[in-house]
Structure formats: structure tokens, C-alpha cells
Amino acid sequence: xxxxxxxxxxxxxxxxxxxxxxxxPAESTPDSWRIQIEVxxxxxxxxxxxIMVALDQGAAEATAAxxxxxxxxxxxxxxxxxxxxxxxxxVIAGNLLPVLYGNDHEFHLNPxxxxxxxxxxxxxxxxxxxxxxxxxVSIYGDADNTRILKAVQVPRELRA
Amino acid sequence: xxxxxxxxxxxxxxxxxxxxxxxxxxLSISKxxxxxxxxxxxxxxxxQWIDLVLLDINMPVMNGEEFLTQLRADTALSKTLVxxxxxxxxxxxxxxxxxxxAGFIHKPFRPEELVNAVNDLMAGKVGGDK
Numbered sequence: 001x002x003x004x005x006x007x008x009x010x011x012x013x014x015x016x017x018x019x020x021x022x023x024x025p026a027e028s029t030p031d032s033w034r035i036q037i038e039v040x041x042x043x044x045x046x047x048x049x050x051i052m053v054a055l056d057q058g059a060a061e062a063t064a065a066x067x068x069x070x071x072x073x074x075x076x077x078x079x080x081x082x083x084x085x086x087x088x089x090x091v092i093a094g095n096l097l098p099v100l101y102g103n104d105h106e107f108h109l110n111p112x113x114x115x116x117x118x119x120x121x122x123x124x125x126x127x128x129x130x131x132x133x134x135x136x137v138s139i140y141g142d143a144d145n146t147r148i149l150k151a152v153q154v155p156r157e158l159r160a
Numbered sequence: 161x162x163x164x165x166x167x168x169x170x171x172x173x174x175x176x177x178x179x180x181x182x183x184x185x186x187l188s189i190s191k192x193x194x195x196x197x198x199x200x201x202x203x204x205x206x207x208q209w210i211d212l213v214l215l216d217i218n219m220p221v222m223n224g225e226e227f228l229t230q231l232r233a234d235t236a237l238s239k240t241l242v243x244x245x246x247x248x249x250x251x252x253x254x255x256x257x258x259x260x261x262a263g264f265i266h267k268p269f270r271p272e273e274l275v276n277a278v279n280d281l282m283a284g285k286v287g288g289d290k
């Protein structure tokens with residue numbers, strides 16, 4: 001899947017779940033991430049992978065504030081920011097998997113887990129710019145996704 | 161008809177967000193209840209009259225599919241309207257849920273999608289009781 005397609009999925013979730021305002025690919029990488037969340041998944045034929053979602057300070061606070069319906073000027077708590085990030089990551093992962101591998105197979109998503117923020121790396125790393133900040137996503141699959149791609153028979157042009 | 165709505169999701173932030181979407185949907189709501197998993201949801205339904213359940217799938221303790229199976233097997237609760245609100249995109253699983261009489265909305269969703277899903281379910285319940 002192209003970076004553009006990944007960004008479109010992430011932008012759709014950011015806009016419609018968390019009411020954030022996407023501006024396109026981020027023009028720079030943040031100095032640090034405020035929170036980072038990992039969502040592991042298991043798919044057909046024992047295939048597995050993980051999706052890492054990172055939010056900078058602005059994106060993390062805005063996501064929590066919007067999901068909670070806070071008034072302007074109200075600052076969400078640390079636990080609220082983490083809970084909001086977890087749900088955003090969960091929905092991003094759930095929306096990315098069918099785009100990556102198709103709708104014909106069942107994927108089980110593990111609960112989102114907080115991770116210590118580190119620079120994102122992996123075969124696919126995309127960064128979405130927002131009016132409020134930046135969301136970064138990295139996508140990992142086992143064995144270069146060969147098992148899952150064989151299992152779901154995704155057309156080559158759509159493969160990650 | 162004013163609905164008593166039960167929002168079932170393990171993430172409290174998502175329960176809050178779904179509850180707000182219910183409020184924005186224009187549906188006539190009497191009261192909104194919340195539960196964090198299927199076990200809590202069944203307990204709530206046995207003590208409160210619930211007209212509509214908005215149900216997540218991936219939850220600890222008892223997931224949404226297990227909850228729906230138990231609900232449909234309970235003669236007192238089996239005809240309650242259920243709409244699954246999930247990131248789930250697997251067609252086999254969505255088909256199973258719909259075969260159990262549930263509506264389906266994909267996260268993220270807009271309030272009008274909720275209204276449409278409720279209307280679709282109501283249309284399929286013509287002449288039915290709760």
C-alpha cells in the first residue's frame with residue numbers, strides 16, 4: 001500500500017473520530033512524541049504484525065480534548081491523553097488492516113498498549129500533519145508479510 | 161418513542177464519544193447507560209429497561225460477539241435492538257453479526273449513520289415487541 005493510501009486512512013480516522021484537522025504529509029518530524037501506542041494483530045495462517053501510532057504534544061492533547069468534549073482552555077489529564085491515544089490507535093489499526101490485506105479474512109486486534117516514545121522505524125513509516133500537531137504511524141508485518149499476503153492473495157499493486 | 165440506550169465499550173473515552181454522538185444524532189433519548197464489557201452489559205440489561213445497545217466487539221472479559229450470542233439466547237432480552245459500533249472490517253464476522261440481527265456501523269462514524277442504522281433496524285421490527 002502506498003504512503004498516500006496510508007495517510008488517507010489515518011486522516012479519515014483523525015478527522016471523523018477525533019475531530020482533528022489534517023493538513024497532509026507532515027513536513028518535519030517532531031523532536032519528541034508525547035505518547036506512543038502499539039497495537040498487535042493476528043491474522044490468517046498465523047500471520048501477525050503490529051502497528052505503532054505516535055502523537056506529538058499537540059495531537060495528543062487535541063485528541064483527548066475533542067473526544068472528551070472539553071471546552072477551549074481546558075487541559076486533559078495524562079490518563080485522559082493516554083486513553084484517547086489508545087482508542088485513536090485502535091481505530092487507525094482497525095482501518096489500516098483491511099486496506100492492507102482486504103476484507104475477506106478475520107484479524108484479531110490485541111488491546112492497545114502504551115510504549116515509551118522512541119523514533120519510529122520500519123518498512124512503512126508515515127507522518128500526518130494536522131493543524132493541531134503530528135501523528136506518526138509505522139507498520140510492521142512478520143517475514144515481510146509473505147505469509148499474510150499469500151493467505152489473503154492481495155493483488156501485488158496493493159501490497160504493503 | 162424515547163430510547164434507553166446502553167453503550168458497551170471497554171474504552172471510557174469511546175463510551176463518552178459514542179454517547180455524545182447519540183445525543184447529536186437527533187434520536188429521542190430517554191437515558192444513556194454505559195458498560196465496559198459484555199458481562200457488565202448483561203447485568204445492566206437485567207436491571208434496567210434498554211431499548212438500544214451500541215456494542216463494541218473487541219473487549220476483555222466478554223467480547224461483543226459473545227455478548228450478542230448470549231443476548232439472543234435470553235428470552236427476556238433477545239429482541240433488543242443492537243448496533244455494533246466497531247473497527248471490524250472482516251466480512252465473515254460482519255455477516256455473522258448481521259445474521260444475529262445486529263446493525264453495523266464502522267468506526268469512525270457520523271451521527272447520521274447511527275440514525276440510519278436505527279431506522280433500518282426499526283423497519284425490520286415492524287409489529288415486533290421488545
